[in-house]
Amino acid sequence: MTDPAERTEDRTERPARRAAGRPAQRAAERPVERTVIENCAVATVDVRGTEHADGHVVVAGNVIEYVGEGRAPDGLENVVRRVDGRGHLVTPGLVNTHHHFYQWLTRGLAQNANLFDWLVALYPVWARIDEDMVGAAARASLGMMVRGGVTTAMDHHYVFPRGSGDLLGAEIGAARELGVRFNPTRGSMDLGESDGGLPPDFAVESTDDALAATEEAVDAHHDPSFGSMLRIGVAPCSPFSVTTELLRRAGELARRKGVRLHTHGSETVEEEKFCHERFGMGPTDYLDSVGWLGDDVWMAHCVHMNDSDIDAFARTRTGVAHCPSSNARLAAGIARVPDMLAAGIPVGLGVDGTASNESGELHTELRNALLVARLGPHKERALTARDSLRLGTYGGAQVLGRERETGSLEPGKLADLVLWRLDGIGHSSIADPVAALVLGAPAPVALSLIDGRTVVEDGRLVTADEDSIAREARKEAGRLARIAAHEG
C-alpha cells in the first residue's frame, strides 16, 4: 500500500513546485494524460537517496506527479498507460555531461596513443567533416546513448572547417528528431600550430569569427525556460588549442547571455606541462586567471588536480564532467572523484567523444566510474554503487545547471526516467537492484521517457530507426575516410 504520509507530502509539495516551473496542464486544454509505472524497485536519487523496494511512479503530462512505496494512488483520472514493472528498477534518466558527436565517424583509430598523439593523428581527418557527416554522427551518438538510458545529452563541438555547413544545426536537428533533452555547446579553436598551439592551422578559426558564430548560436537556439529541450553553452576547446583572448572574451559573452561555460581542463600531464611552460602556472590557475571558475562553468576530465585545484573548484562550485573510460583509453590517469565529492564539487559523468570511448554508452560509465575509482588511493571506499548512480543522474543535472528540472524522481520534476529490466539472465540473481544496474552487465532499457514521451521500448529506439542510423553512419564514416585520404 502507498504510505499515506508520503502521499500527503506529495500533494502539499506539488503546487509550490509547479508554480516555479512549467505547468503540466494549461487551462482550457484537454485533460493531462497519465502514465503509471508500478510493482517495481524505485531509486529516486533524491537528496536522501530514497528507495522503494516495491513502488510506483506516476507521470502526468511531462512531469512526475507521484513517487512512492506500494501501488500508485487510487482514483487517478485519464491513465493512458499502466506499466507492470515487476522485475524492473526505475531510476531518473541518465545525464551525459561531455561528448563530441562528430567523433562517431573516426572510432577505432589511433588506438594506442596518449591524448596529444591521438589528437595530432586525428585533427587532419576531423578538418574534413561537413554537415551531412555531423548529422549522421549526431543521430548515431544520440541513438546509442538514448537506447542506453540517457535522457539529457550534451555535445561539445569545436571543429568548424570553412564552408562545411551548419554543423550545430545538424546536431540540434538530430536531437529534436530523437526527442532528447539537449545541451549542446558551440566550441572553438583559434590557437594553431604556428602560434604554439596543438591543432594544425587549417583546423582553427579566427578569434573574432569563433566568437561571432558562438553569439549567433546562442541567439538562434538557446531556450532558458523550465523544461527546455535545448540550451546552448559556450565552449572553447582547451588551454592548448585556444588563445587567452578567446577564453576571456568567451567568458564575458557567456555571462552577458546568461549561458553556461564548458571546456577541457587538467586532462593529462602533457597539458599540465604545456600550461606551466606557456603561462607559468597549472591549468586550474590559468583558467581561474581568465575568469573561468564559477558555478556556471563545468570542465571535462580534471584528472590532474592538486589539493588547491580541488579547493578552488569547491569554493567556486565549478562542475566536473568525469569521463572514466576515455581517461583510461588515453592513459590520462585516475580522476580524484572521491576527493571532489568530499569537497562538495558537482560531478557528473561523460561518455567523451567516441574516438576515445568507442562504446558511446553512458550506462557502462556508471560501472567504470566505480571500478576505476577503486584502483585509486581510496580503494574499496572510493565510490559505492549508489554514488555512481548519483553521478550519472543528479550529479550530471547539477553540472548542467538543471538539477531543479531533472536528475531525480520527485513530484514536480520533469518526466525523464528509465525502467531497467533486471529479471533477465544477466541480472535476475543479483540481490540489490542498484548493484545489478551499476555492477552488472549493461541492463536492457525496457522503457525510457523523456519529457513524458516514450523514446525507448523493449530496448529499441521508438523515435528513430536504428538500422538506418547505423547504415548512414557507416556511409558517412567511409566518405570522411576517403576524403581525408585523398586530400590529406
Ligand SMILES: [Zn+2]
Ligand atoms: Zn572531450
